[in-house]
Amino acid sequence: MEKMIRELQEEMQAGLAGLAFENPVKQAREAVEVVFAVIFKLKDLALSYTFADKDELIRFHKEFKPLFVSELYYYLQRYRLESERPEPLKLQKEHLGKMIKRAGNWFDDHKAYIKYVRSGRTDRDAEFYLPGYQDKLYTPIFSFDRDPAFCSARGQEAALLLANRRLLAEWGKELAALKKSSGGFLGLPKLKWTFKAIDLVELIYGLYLTGAINNGKAELKDIAETFQQIFDVKLDNYSFTFTQSIHYRKSGSIRFLREMIEAILKKLDELDGK
Known part of the structure; x- marks a missing residue:
């Protein structure tokens, strides 16, 4: 299983590396398509593979699948950030601040799960990561997670935890750079158009x-x-x-x-x- 996971990761990274970066909106949109395609290959693999035992199945949903789903969520959020980014620098700071706050709110809403992960506990792993989970309160974000055979109670949260950590780290640096510019463009002196x-x-x-x-x-x-x-x-x-x-x-x-x-x-x- 691990060898096949590594091959899919390499395929995904190769696809992402081949994207053009001069247009961040286009790059994020194409990245979503690349990751989506690999995830459906991952799904085919998981549904056709004979897991050795429950531990291997738990590990798949706890560690392996989130590596791919977190990439998907990450690029979806990057697409949202860039496609909605306003032109004036002041509004860009506000927009980025709202995105950071939204990602931060996710951590507030999932404190119990995050505490479980950080503590290194495993006593609820079977409950959290074995597939076949069905609950009216469970709201899948992605279409592939509507299949009970490919989703688990906390597999989605495991992926979002990875993605939101990454987003907060990157957006925090980006916002700091924008603030450091003192309203100018890319650190240049602030200039204001005063004609019509x-x-x-x-x-x-x-x-x-x-x-x-x-x-x-x-x-x-x-x-x-x-x-x-x-x-x-x-x-x-x-x-x-x-x-x-x-x-x-x-x-x-x-x-x-x-x-x-x-x-x-x-x-x-x-x-x-x-």
Whole structure:
């Protein structure tokens, strides 16, 4: 059994290692798919394997299965964090703080089980980890845990304990880094956009349409999100702002970019006159 578990772990880690990391939302979503696929292989293995005795079966649900399910829960929470992450840095701190609090609440809600695990007790292992558990109060998070032959009373908690420990450790460091930045972007000095939002939209579109970022391969959304973080500003529906607000300006011009050009030319004239 252990050899087969190691092979599945290696397959899972290889799949996770091959994912692209430049887009955290996409990476987390694809990671969930990788882990899900491996877990269903694990289920097929468990249901076809002849366990030597109850101790081996308990160990599977207490130690082995949680290694895989904890990865699934971890990436689901990472997906939730990244997909719901707001652009302004201040709101990012609040969002991350809420996620940390939610994970911390899990520990408060499962104190008795956590105490049992930390104490090293095994007297209730048969009750907690043998499959076939059926209880109206048991609420499985994942579809595969609706099969009594593949779930146990505390197997889900064993996985969530591993995942939440990992999440709290990583999110704690991330929140500390955000706070250390003092409101700036990635530790840079704090900068605040003080012109109108539409002026920043003009600048973003100018960079996007000229292909000035990543040799023209950068997505408009990525450029916009970066500027929103740098200047700690929220741009609501910048696409609509550009196509509608700018299009219908009475002057028919892109005012802010023209002002920039005039300001630069004026400065160059001043330098040329010295």
